[in-house]
Amino acid sequence: MVDGLGQTAHERLFAxxxxxxxxxxxxxxxxxxxxxxxxxxxxxxxxxxxxxxxLAWLQTNALxxxxxxxxxxRVAEVKRVEDHVELSLxxxxxxxxxxxxxxxxxxxxxxxxxxxxxxxxxxKYDKLDLxxxxxxxxxxxxxxxxxxxxxxxxxxxxxxxxERESPEVKNLKVNRETEQRAxxxxxxxxxxxxxxxxxxxxxxxGYDITSMHPESGELRLIEVKGIGAATGTVFLTPxxxxxxxxxxxxxxxxxxxxxxxxxxxxxxxxxxxxxWAEVTKVAHYQLxxxxxx
Numbered sequence: 001m002v003d004g005l006g007q008t009a010h011e012r013l014f015a016x017x018x019x020x021x022x023x024x025x026x027x028x029x030x031x032x033x034x035x036x037x038x039x040x041x042x043x044x045x046x047x048x049x050x051x052x053x054x055l056a057w058l059q060t061n062a063l064x065x066x067x068x069x070x071x072x073x074r075v076a077e078v079k080r081v082e083d084h085v086e087l088s089l090x091x092x093x094x095x096x097x098x099x100x101x102x103x104x105x106x107x108x109x110x111x112x113x114x115x116x117x118x119x120x121x122x123x124k125y126d127k128l129d130l131x132x133x134x135x136x137x138x139x140x141x142x143x144x145x146x147x148x149x150x151x152x153x154x155x156x157x158x159x160x161x162x163e164r165e166s167p168e169v170k171n172l173k174v175n176r177e178t179e180q181r182a183x184x185x186x187x188x189x190x191x192x193x194x195x196x197x198x199x200x201x202x203x204x205x206g207y208d209i210t211s212m213h214p215e216s217g218e219l220r221l222i223e224v225k226g227i228g229a230a231t232g233t234v235f236l237t238p239x240x241x242x243x244x245x246x247x248x249x250x251x252x253x254x255x256x257x258x259x260x261x262x263x264x265x266x267x268x269x270x271x272x273x274x275x276w277a278e279v280t281k282v283a284h285y286q287l288x289x290x291x292x293x
Contacts (some may be wrong), residue, residue, distance in 0.1 A: 182226025
């Protein structure tokens with residue numbers, strides 16, 4: 001995003017997921033860290049590998065909103081600067097104008113050096129007035145934003161794991177029903193606690209729910225893990241663990257046990273402090289619930 005002065009106002013990385021059937025959806029770039037590089041290139045690539053770059057889709061579905069978001073922020077920012085500039089320069093011009101008036105009186109009274117002081121005061125006023133005009137012009141141009149230099153960084157072909165049927169990999173598959181029960185339980189838990197939860201699980205941000213307390217302003221980034229039984233093992237993806245380590249002040253892990261019967265919510269603040277064990281075959285981290293409790 002570039003303003004009218006040619007300065008970069010904002011940069012953002014976007015990711016677009018193209019499904020095998022050609023469906024396009026936005027994706028969180030951080031989710032790319034959950035992938036494992038393939039050791040070899042398959043002999044035959046699927047048709048989606050030859051699909052056109054989704055730049056037109058990105059322009060329609062993401063970049064327009066990005067431009068508006070940054071433009072709204074820039075307008076508010078420039079308005080604050082503009083108010084300060086006008087206030088400060090107006091005061092300086094007022095003082096310079098008073099100096100001109102005093103110098104003109106001195107010239108009328110034929111005081112020594114009065115004409116020189118008048119010339120200096122007039123030059124000072126002209127410089128301040130020119131400075132105000134230049135700043136006004138700069139601020140107008142700073143409000144003007146355009147998208148420039150939109151470029152593809154890379155394309156990644158995501159394939160099923162070759163050992164997806166092995167026990168180690170199979171255990172990482174999400175049980176959608178269990179996860180949904182866990183999400184429902186946590187959303188209800190947060191509302192009962194007086195917080196306002198928002199389900200952001202589809203965005204791959206490294207957590208499933210943002211929850212804010214309207215009075216205290218406390219923010220919780222909540223990763224939800226559901227277990228059908230009374231205990232078991234939970235897994236974090238590399239992206240989830242990175243966010244947990246980066247946002248230790250507000251990152252929470254909510255483990256919901258007994259999802260098959262009567263879901264019970266267990267809360268763990270700053271889960272990065274626990275000794276997670278890396279799963280090397282597919283990059284994940286696991287920990288027994290008992291180890292946390």
